[in-house]
Amino acid sequence: xxxxxxxxxxxxxxxxxxxxxxxxxxxxxxxxxxxxxxxxxxxxxxxxxxxxxxxxxxxxxxxxxxxxxxxxxxxxxxxxxxxxxxxxxxxxxxxxxxxxxxxxxxxxxxxxxxxxxxxxxxxxxxxxxxxxxxxxxxxxxxxxxxxxxxxxxxxxxxxxxxxxxxxxxxxxxxxxxxxxxxxxxxxxxxxxxxxxxxxxxxxxxxxxxxxxxxxxxxxxxxxxxxxxxxxxxxxx
Numbered sequence: 001x002x003x004x005x006x007x008x009x010x011x012x013x014x015x016x017x018x019x020x021x022x023x024x025x026x027x028x029x030x031x032x033x034x035x036x037x038x039x040x041x042x043x044x045x046x047x048x049x050x051x052x053x054x055x056x057x058x059x060x061x062x063x064x065x066x067x068x069x070x071x072x073x074x075x076x077x078x079x080x081x082x083x084x085x086x087x088x089x090x091x092x093x094x095x096x097x098x099x100x101x102x103x104x105x106x107x108x109x110x111x112x113x114x115x116x117x118x119x120x121x122x123x124x125x126x127x128x129x130x131x132x133x134x135x136x137x138x139x140x141x142x143x144x145x146x147x148x149x150x151x152x153x154x155x156x157x158x159x160x161x162x163x164x165x166x167x168x169x170x171x172x173x174x175x176x177x178x179x180x181x182x183x184x185x186x187x188x189x190x191x192x193x194x195x196x197x198x199x200x201x202x203x204x205x206x207x208x209x210x211x212x213x214x215x216x217x218x219x220x221x222x223x224x225x226x227x228x229x230x231x232x233x234x235x236x
Contacts, residue, residue, distance in 0.1 A: 002027070003026070004028040004048050005049045005114065006050045007019055007022070008033075008034075008052045008056060009056075009080065010033045010034065020107075027114075030047065036059040037058065038050070038052075038064045042068065042071075049077070049118060050076070050078070052077055052080065055081070061079055062095060073096075076118060079097045079101070080103060081100070094172070094174075097172070132167045135228065135231035136149045136232040141164070146160070155202070155205065161182050162183065162202055166225065172225060173219050174225060175222060179195045180194075183198070214230065
């Protein structure tokens with residue numbers, strides 16, 4: 001089945017340029033110019049990926065992102081913006097965007113980022129197995145195991161839940177509250193700060209496998225995210 005992308009960009013020249021590049025790359029493409037049309041379009045014809053501008057008429061990109069994520073984890077979202085300050089970027093990822101690109105950009109880069117996002121978030125099926133793959137880290141969601149370069153990594157249930165969240169959206173910054181929510185169901189009860197100890201232990205175990213390079217970044221006042229490049233994840 002052809003992979004589909006919905007481009008939401010109010011600058012027609014940019015929208016049409018992205019449309020042409022995605023079509024040339026083999027995607028099925030739809031284009032909208034207003035944010036308040038996105039939810040109806042997604043409900044009618046669900047895309048695999050939404051390329052979503054931040055500044056849109058009708059409803060801005062952050063509102064659209066929030067509304068789409070309230071529906072569920074799909075579709076994947078790649079946000080575009082001319083606003084480069086850190087708070088906007090973190091807010092976009094905190095609301096559930098899978099990646100974030102600042103203008104000006106290369107259309108080839110956008111297509112490459114889109115492919116990387118879809119490659120990351122899709123569960124791979126085969127012989128009854130379902131797993132997440134980011135760089136050299138493979139997580140089997142059925143057997144509840146993790147391997148790095150083919151070698152098993154032993155994790156507690158809470159560490160597994162935290163790492164799963166991060167692998168699902170490796171360029172997102174996760175707040176302690178969201179990680180705490182993901183840890184529910186693992187017999188974990190505690191306050192948001194209690195997550196810090198589990199992240200510390202997870203970081204230590206991962207560092208041992210990556211020659212002491214740190215694969216988890218701490219964002220002051222926000223939470224935690226992955227250094228996807230340390231894991232060996234490329235964007236192309």
